[in-house]
Amino acid sequence: MAEATEQADQITEPATESATEQGDSRRAQMLEAAAELIAERGLARTRIADVAARVGISPALVVYYFQTKEALLIAALRESETGFYASAEDLLRARRSLRDRVETLVELTFTEESKGEVQGQWGLWFDLWNEAFRHPEVAADRRALDEQWRGLIARIVRAGIEDGEVPADLDVETFAMTWAALLDGLSVQVALHDPVVTRARAEAIALDFARRELGLA
Amino acid sequence: MAEATEQADQITEPATESATEQGDSRRAQMLEAAAELIAERGLARTRIADVAARVGISPALVVYYFQTKEALLIAALRESETGFYASAEDLLRARRSLRDRVETLVELTFTEESKGEVQGQWGLWFDLWNEAFRHPEVAADRRALDEQWRGLIARIVRAGIEDGEVPADLDVETFAMTWAALLDGLSVQVALHDPVVTRARAEAIALDFARRELGLA
DNA sequence: CAAGGTCCTGACTGGCCGTTCAATCGGCCA
DNA sequence: TGGCCGATTGAACGGCCAGTCAGGACCTTG
Numbered sequence: 001m002a003e004a005t006e007q008a009d010q011i012t013e014p015a016t017e018s019a020t021e022q023g024d025s026r027r028a029q030m031l032e033a034a035a036e037l038i039a040e041r042g043l044a045r046t047r048i049a050d051v052a053a054r055v056g057i058s059p060a061l062v063v064y065y066f067q068t069k070e071a072l073l074i075a076a077l078r079e080s081e082t083g084f085y086a087s088a089e090d091l092l093r094a095r096r097s098l099r100d101r102v103e104t105l106v107e108l109t110f111t112e113e114s115k116g117e118v119q120g121q122w123g124l125w126f127d128l129w130n131e132a133f134r135h136p137e138v139a140a141d142r143r144a145l146d147e148q149w150r151g152l153i154a155r156i157v158r159a160g161i162e163d164g165e166v167p168a169d170l171d172v173e174t175f176a177m178t179w180a181a182l183l184d185g186l187s188v189q190v191a192l193h194d195p196v197v198t199r200a201r202a203e204a205i206a207l208d209f210a211r212r213e214l215g216l217a
Numbered sequence: 218m219a220e221a222t223e224q225a226d227q228i229t230e231p232a233t234e235s236a237t238e239q240g241d242s243r244r245a246q247m248l249e250a251a252a253e254l255i256a257e258r259g260l261a262r263t264r265i266a267d268v269a270a271r272v273g274i275s276p277a278l279v280v281y282y283f284q285t286k287e288a289l290l291i292a293a294l295r296e297s298e299t300g301f302y303a304s305a306e307d308l309l310r311a312r313r314s315l316r317d318r319v320e321t322l323v324e325l326t327f328t329e330e331s332k333g334e335v336q337g338q339w340g341l342w343f344d345l346w347n348e349a350f351r352h353p354e355v356a357a358d359r360r361a362l363d364e365q366w367r368g369l370i371a372r373i374v375r376a377g378i379e380d381g382e383v384p385a386d387l388d389v390e391t392f393a394m395t396w397a398a399l400l401d402g403l404s405v406q407v408a409l410h411d412p413v414v415t416r417a418r419a420e421a422i423a424l425d426f427a428r429r430e431l432g433l434a
Numbered sequence: 435c436a437a438g439g440t441c442c443t444g445a446c447t448g449g450c451c452g453t454t455c456a457a458t459c460g461g462c463c464a
Numbered sequence: 465t466g467g468c469c470g471a472t473t474g475a476a477c478g479g480c481c482a483g484t485c486a487g488g489a490c491c492t493t494g
Contacts, residue, residue, distance in 0.1 A: 044261040130343040185398030
């Protein structure tokens with residue numbers, strides 16, 4: 001593990017330098033395939049050969065792009081995670097009112113899989129957490145993303161305050177922290193098909209909490 | 218289910234235990250070792266040989282007791298999970314007031330590892346969730362345990378209602394569901410060493426929420 | 435064209451590890 | 465005493481799979 005330049009905050013092309021257009025698209029294909037496979041069968045059961053097969057290339061080529069299996073899987077984890085937040089930002093941009101935005105976030109959180117897109121695949125999250133628990137690099141990454149998630153919540157709440165929809169004395173940071181945690185916790189139950197904490201129930205709880213805290217009758 | 222209730226026995230390493238009950242104790246030894254190893258390095262990186270080495274036996278013996286690696290690891294996951302809730306019940310039995318009980322639960326949830334005991338090892342949870350996500354047997358087990366956890370919360374709240382500490386019109390089920398999810402979500406952040414959601418912060422949030430909902434000024 | 439670069443592959447290997455197996459050891463009982 | 469049985473082991477087998485390697489196809493560009 002050479003001490004390569006690690007500071008870049010943007011996760012576009014950290015490890016390999018595949019400068020070519022074709023190279024980049026290959027990379028993307030593999031990352032997507034890997035993410036899918038992780039979501040389906042779990043990181044532990046995802047083989048280089050599987051990824052290669054799904055893309056329709058030889059296993060050796062996968063190694064050619066990502067030197068090691070671990071590098072590939074971690075990159076895939078990062079990528080799809082990033083994608084999730086990116087699409088959250090996108091969705092929010094289209095919503096104007098606080099109510100709409102809150103509902104959008106809830107919906108996004110509990111949607112099994114957004115129309116075939118890789119994002120939001122529950123399986124991915126469990127593996128991400130698991131990996132983050134040990135792999136410090138992944139942990140740092142995850143922390144940053146989560147910070148971003150809470151920041152996003154805080155931002156829309158502050159916008160709500162400015163618009164007079166939310167009382168100005170609300171502790172925005174604490175709300176963001178709490179609500180984010182609540183969403184996470186509920187997600188787990190829903191993902192694991194808890195018979196009591198169904199998706200509908202979870203959404204209701206999450207919405208109710210937000211509305212009460214934010215003073216949206 | 219259908220398992221004979223393994224009564225409380227070894228809490229840590231049996232110092233005085235020489236050769237009382239070879240059969241069951243061997244099983245227990247292996248399960249404990251397996252749980253430790255899973256917590257330390259993760260289920261995926263736990264080998265039969267590791268478990269054997271920790272117990273001080275040959276790998277073949279591990280297979281002799283648990284026919285397959287998977288069976289061993291899953292059993293270990295179950296066992297330690299069960300232990301967690303069991304000790305929660307124990308702790309609660311000693312507390313009388315609702316306040317104490319709530320605080321006890323919060324403390325239990327966020328304690329990194331209870332003085333060397335296997336329970337509460339964060340790593341275990343991530344692997345449990347991960348496994349539950351695919352392995353239906355584990356999923357069912359986990360669901361039952363979680364039901365038990367929420368039931369436990371509901372029980373102490375109802376006791377609080379009977380004692381007049383909590384307003385009688387509280388929706389106990391919903392509170393239990395919400396609070397349990399909140400605790401889970403916060404746990405994740407704390408386990409992953411989020412710089413913002415520290416253990417102290419998480420405990421404060423969890424306590425605050427419970428107190429407000431339960432009307433404990 | 436030759437040179438040199440990128441992309442790509444099939445064939446191979448080396449190690450790891452779950453699992454099997456034949457054999458031993460030590461009680462227990464008739 | 466001898467035979468049965470559970471516990472235990474060392475050794476070996478065999479599958480699986482990440483990663484290597486030597487080369488080849490296909491593009492540039494001088």
